[in-house]
Amino acid sequence: MIEVLYFAWLRERTGLSRETVETQAATVADLVEELRARSEGHALAFSDLRAVRAAVDRRLAGLDAPLAGAREVAFFPPMTGG
Amino acid sequence: MEVELREAPFDPAAELAAFAAPGAGAVVTFTGVVRGDDGVERLEIEHWPGATEEAIAAMVQEARARFALSAVRVVHRHGTLQAGEPIMMVLAAAPHRRAAFEAADFLMDWLKSRAPFWKKAHRAGSAAWVEARSEDEAALSRWGDGRGPASTVS
Numbered sequence: 001m002i003e004v005l006y007f008a009w010l011r012e013r014t015g016l017s018r019e020t021v022e023t024q025a026a027t028v029a030d031l032v033e034e035l036r037a038r039s040e041g042h043a044l045a046f047s048d049l050r051a052v053r054a055a056v057d058r059r060l061a062g063l064d065a066p067l068a069g070a071r072e073v074a075f076f077p078p079m080t081g082g
Numbered sequence: 083m084e085v086e087l088r089e090a091p092f093d094p095a096a097e098l099a100a101f102a103a104p105g106a107g108a109v110v111t112f113t114g115v116v117r118g119d120d121g122v123e124r125l126e127i128e129h130w131p132g133a134t135e136e137a138i139a140a141m142v143q144e145a146r147a148r149f150a151l152s153a154v155r156v157v158h159r160h161g162t163l164q165a166g167e168p169i170m171m172v173l174a175a176a177p178h179r180r181a182a183f184e185a186a187d188f189l190m191d192w193l194k195s196r197a198p199f200w201k202k203a204h205r206a207g208s209a210a211w212v213e214a215r216s217e218d219e220a221a222l223s224r225w226g227d228g229r230g231p232a233s234t235v236s
Binding site for chain 2: 005007008009011055058074076077078079080081082
């Protein structure tokens with residue numbers, strides 16, 4: 001079980017700020033593939049991965065990052081603070 | 083409190099007046115304001131409760147390790163902001179000016195691209211997420227190894 005968080009337009013497109021996912025995905029990319037199949041909104045959210053950043057257990061992670069033992073994965077666009 | 087995340091407006095002058103920096107010979111402040119020049123009426127700032135505070139605290143810790151600071155503070159708003167309102171403020175105090183300038187500069191560069199905030203600009207009849215600028219991302223490399231507190235969002 002992994003808690004998946006969405007921010008900004010990923011939240012808007014999926015229509016969710018978080019969801020719990022039953023998954024055996026080995027990497028972030030594998031998880032993305034599974035999430036894409038969940039709804040049209042999910043597919044739209046992940047249609048251009050160049051614009052998506054991920055954090056595994058609050059640590060920035062690439063698509064190839066392993067998910068072994070991960071509890072939380074967040075997806076968001078590049079941050080715009082300041 | 084070195085890091086304050088808040089929804090309510092704040093007064094930069096009051097922040098400066100309340101900023102206690104014993105022994106400091108220099109205080110540098112930066113205030114970011116909602117630009118109203120391109121039709122933006124209001125800004126919606128989304129954050130990641132908990133993780134945003136942690137990320138900024140890590141940046142402040144890194145700034146303290148790199149620069150000889152007497153005191154440091156970051157205030158950042160979230161929620162809905164009107165054009166002209168202050169978004170955030172960095173205050174850095176040091177015995178001498180160089181460290182204060184550099185710490186404020188360092189914190190701004192990291193806050194721009196590695197603090198979990200996302201801005202949505204509302205104009206008359208439309209709204210759009212603000213896209214990150216490549217110059218902001220590139221600015222991180224000014225700080226040596228480019229890692230800093232950056233490998234984490236917390």
